[in-house]
Amino acid sequence: MKMVENLLRRFSVLDRKLAAADELVLILDFDGTLSPLVEMPSAAVMPEGTRETLQALAVLDGITLVILSGRALEDLKSRAGVGGVIYGGCHGLEIEGEGICFRHPDLSSFEAVVDEIAETLSVSTEKMPGLIIENKRYALSVHYRKVDGEREEEALAAISQVAGRYPCRARISRESRTFEILPPIDWDKGKASLWILEALAKRASRSLVLCMGDELTDEDAFAALKGMAVTVMVNPLPSVKTCADFRLDNTDEVAEVLGRILHCVSGRSRKARLEVREESSSHKEKRLRNE
Ligand SMILES: [Mg+2]
Numbered sequence: 001m002k003m004v005e006n007l008l009r010r011f012s013v014l015d016r017k018l019a020a021a022d023e024l025v026l027i028l029d030f031d032g033t034l035s036p037l038v039e040m041p042s043a044a045v046m047p048e049g050t051r052e053t054l055q056a057l058a059v060l061d062g063i064t065l066v067i068l069s070g071r072a073l074e075d076l077k078s079r080a081g082v083g084g085v086i087y088g089g090c091h092g093l094e095i096e097g098e099g100i101c102f103r104h105p106d107l108s109s110f111e112a113v114v115d116e117i118a119e120t121l122s123v124s125t126e127k128m129p130g131l132i133i134e135n136k137r138y139a140l141s142v143h144y145r146k147v148d149g150e151r152e153e154e155a156l157a158a159i160s161q162v163a164g165r166y167p168c169r170a171r172i173s174r175e176s177r178t179f180e181i182l183p184p185i186d187w188d189k190g191k192a193s194l195w196i197l198e199a200l201a202k203r204a205s206r207s208l209v210l211c212m213g214d215e216l217t218d219e220d221a222f223a224a225l226k227g228m229a230v231t232v233m234v235n236p237l238p239s240v241k242t243c244a245d246f247r248l249d250n251t252d253e254v255a256e257v258l259g260r261i262l263h264c265v266s267g268r269s270r271k272a273r274l275e276v277r278e279e280s281s282s283h284k285e286k287r288l289r290n291e
Contacts, residue, residue: 003238007246008253011260014210014230018264021208023062025200026261027193027221028254029213030069030076033234036251037176037214039145041071041134044079050255051082053262058084060265066196068092068189070180070217072136090138091217092192093183100199107138110183113166114140117181121162128155138183145177175215189217190224197228210261212254219243232257 007014018024028034034054035046058065065085069076073089073096080087086097095102118135121142125131130146147155156172159179163170169182193211200207209229211221222231222244233244234254240247248254 004233004240004242004244004247006238006253007232007248007257010246011257014257014261015264017208017230018261021206023064023207024261024265025064025066025197025207025209026057026258027066027068027196027209027211027225027229029189029215029218029234030067030071030080031176032214033212033218033251033254034067034080040132041141041143041176046080047251047255050251050258051080053255053258054080054082054085056266057258057262058082063265064098064200066193068192068213068221070136070139070141072138075136086196088189088192088196090136091182091187091189092195093138093185093187095192095196100196102195102199104183104185104187106185107183110138110168110185113168113183114138114181117162117166117168120165121159124162125155125158128158131155131159140181142179142181143177144179171217173216188220189213190220190222193221194224212248212257 031037031041031044034050035044038044054065057063066088067076067080067085068088070091071089073087073094076089077087086095086100088095093104093107114135114137117140118133121133128147128151132143134141134143142159144152144155156179160170163181167184169184171180171182173180209225211225211229212232212234213221214234219242225231226243231244233240233242233247234250235247236249248257
């Protein structure tokens, strides 16, 4: 069985790559990566320390921050609350920020379908206590973690039966106990990440990409970015099945890595400023000598 190493124990690898890169692109998932997982997604709060680190990173030259989540774009933006970030909602079907504005062309027609599915579901699962239907405009999340264990399969069968009547993609996340109903579009966090990198390519030259996430949907990004990014799965099990290069135990360790990155890059830009200052003062000296 392949063991996945903890990035904090191999931080020197990242440190070296950071030193060699001109630019850093951070692609980060939200729930379970930046924000600790909570029973109800509506109660998720990102720790203040993580927000401060992200905000400090976002304002630095040569750093691009991307937060990519299954949440609706507006919800994600207000929950993260960090300026100067590219946000990707609904697994990257909607991307906005830093001069980028993208909405998948096939998305609009699905909005009415989502409303209809939500309506049908709320009627057909009326007698199933504990199911929470979250309408995310272009997708639906049906949370079943509060459903009685014995009725779980019955609930999933009922949701799947309704979803089956519509043109959509269904995805069950056993980790977060969510049944997701997505638009029938061949798009995921992997394709969205590549799209963003391509949009940024005009600006980035020798860039280091670091991608972190905790769920199956993040595996799409890890696979798409194989060989062109450092990828990190947030999971405490060294035996976790993932195609990521490294792992981190939890959101606290993610925050620690972000803090260390901030320390490395802000030290470097201070050094760069000093070099510029030294260079300009030696120019001045030369000029004075020549006069
Ligand atoms: Mg997540």
